Amino acid sequence: MAGLKDKRGFIDKDRLDLSERKAVEFWMKRWGVTRDQLVTAHRKVGLMTKDIAAELGKKR
Structure with a gap:
């Protein structure tokens, strides 16, 4: 799975x-x-980043 790399x-x-x-x-x-x-x-839309971005009016 692709993701953002951090130390862990x-x-x-x-x-x-x-x-x-x-x-x-x-x-x-x-x-x-x-x-x-x-x-x-x-809290309003759940944990999916695409939904959070839409709620914030931002581009994912």
Whole structure:
């Protein structure tokens, strides 16, 4: 599976796990949003990054 590489392995590009600090930091930087905005969108639409991006009005 393709993913984002970090020190422990790969970060899933399709799903966002809020307990994974590196993944949260990556998506915050990529979309230019705060952690609160990311968490709110995650809670509203679920863990799929395509759905979160759409909720935030960003391109995945």
